Amino acid sequence: MQPATPDFAAITSDYSAAIEGGSYTDAERVVQGALAGGASGAEVFTRVLTPAMYRIGERWGRAEITAADEHLATAITNRIVGLIYAELAVEMPTSKERVLIAAVEGDHHVMGLRMVADVLEGAGYEVIYLGADTPLAGLIVAIERHPPSVVALGGTAPWSASTLADTVQAVRAAYPSMPIVLGGAQAERAASAAADELIFVVRDAESVVEVVAAAIRAGPRADRAGR
């Protein structure tokens, strides 16, 4: 007998109600229930937390909630992301290659980036997570210091597509064969502008393992300095 598929629409509705009501306890109960019901951590990231946070952003746009309400929902969801991390550790840590992850300069939207980093760690990748607003010069130094098999860059702010495109250009100039994975709302536009066969786009946390594996397969081994 097949296990029942979790009802993600209902779970998302409950999760939205919890964070819009400002209750971490309720949010945790909803997520624990989803995980106990067979949802994977990556599915909860992609099908519950992400749409619930989009809904928060839309409600702020319509002036239905305040910036403080939005911050509260974000803070709760950041704690929940940490909670789910424990559920993701399924493979031997660092059994796979190294992925260096950063949000581009000026971009502070890192919730999705954190989800992606956690899913990759859970799948056994060694993750070097630089977090928000990474200065370009610092990113290049970090790539040199922690030579990765793949660089993953996030750009979500509505003006980040150009920063993402400029960052790709700079990384490409320094590392001509480095596979680069782009994520976030601006990834598609930046990837189109780059027109580079070693650029990959990840759309959500559920697909990141597959995308990173494809990027690693595409990258020449000779470019993996020090690995």
Added chain:
Amino acid sequence: MTKRLARPSGELPPAYATLLDGSKLALPPLAAQATAHYVEAFPDEDERYTPEWREWCTHDNQHVLRWAIDAQRGLVDLWEQISWLARVLDARDYPLDRLARSLELAADVLDEHVGAGVAGAASELRAAASRLA
């Protein structure tokens, strides 16, 4: 009645834009200039809002200028962004004809202070203003 505003908080607006030739253009002075023109055009804003509105105006102008210049590179759909901003402002009872005028003033600043390298951006801003009006 004067509407009380908080100062802009959270993520800072973009400080520069990259032009087609790869050079960087500092946005804060241009945004401040656009705000100065807006103050002249709508002196009654000081009665409608507490003084923080000028900081918001410059903050939003930095975003608008960046979107317009990035649109020249095909990296932003300017109308998509302006539509979003219009929805946000409309929900807060800000008159959209003033947003349209603000876009025209930002275009004027690009023409006056930067010139040919951003002609496409200025033109896109004026087109967006026409669609809003």
